[in-house]
Amino acid sequence: MGDRVRAWHPDVPLLREVYHASFDHAYPLHAHDDWAVMLVDSGAVTYSLDGSAHHAAPSALTLLPPGIPHDGRSAVRGERYRKRVLYVRPDWLPGGVAEFVARRPTLTDAFSLAAARRIHSVLRHPGEAMAAEHALLAVRESVLAHVGRSAATPRDAPLARRLRRLLDDRFAESFTIASAARDLGAHPSHLVRVFSQTYGIAPYRYLVTRRVGAARRLLLEGGRPADVAARTGFHDQAHLTRHFRRVLGVTPALFAAASR
Template structure:
């Protein structure tokens, strides 16, 4: 596998940069001013964080805190490793988490690994930035649980009803969970968790459901798929088709031709 590196900045709250790399580069000791969430897909990375040595390998999430020195190299000399990293603002986690994460940078939770992978899957599809934001918040909560500081249950039905009302008004528009949370005066993580507990699905899933319902009605009224996609708030017709098939098991064109 040849060396490769791709980096970009998606317009997702708290996310500074996403990059994917496949190489055997050895990083000298350095520090960042934000958090990093790393997945290793192939090979393994040996690194020193603070005064301890660790291995980042497939099947775990590695968290690197801001302001603390770390390095990195292939765990096997001459062997390429493949990794995916999401770089986040320093405020993504409370400041006190930096010290706790130094001794516990490896999160082996299946849920955390799955959520981290879903960030990258969402970013790979045009129009799914709201899903990427949701999974970033999910990873945040799972890391807090890993460090022993997260809340396992949140009950806030009144907030959830307010959120649903706002989503019902704006589901065809472009917005972020962070914007809704700011308007309601709560943290995005609290908003997402309370909504999910109350209604059984995440905010972005609720929005997609509403969009598919509207597109379906417009298709039955005779609208072309591209027009229905635009009216319902999808990025484009392909974005509509992907989620229409996932939810209803068929494509928009097949739906109206049966």
């Protein structure tokens, strides 16, 4: 099996690049401008970060801070490893976090791993930028807890209601949590926390249910699935079908046929 590498720039706030690789490559000492958030899917990697030795395996999420030198190689000489990396802008995390993470760059909790894997999973499908953005904010929360910087979120029902009105009014548009946060004068992470705290559902999940509900009504009125997808904010018919089936248990076409 030959070396395989894939890299691209996703249209997701803060996320600059996604990089997938399968090879046996030894990286020399170097530093990134961005945060590197690495999943090792098979094999294992040993690396030096800021002069200390570390190990990256499939059971861990590895964080490589911007500007801090590191290298990397297969933990077993001659054995390939497979990894997926997210390169995230330096302002993803507040100042002072990088130095702490350089000493403790490994997260092993199930929540962090699931959130990081979800980013890669949803990026396989067009139209899922907000889902990836939400998962990236979830990883951010995990890192802040890891470094002891998480804080209790005060209740802010008025802000949550303002976001809900925005989602209700603009559910058919393409937008991001970051753009909603700018409109509402809040940090994206805070916006997600207060909405989830107030309504018991994440903003992204709420938005999807609003879109599916609108699609359901249009299908009952005789709309074609492809036209309904375009009118309700989905990227295409396949995007609508994936979420419609997840929420309602059937495809839009089957639902429309059964309602006639």
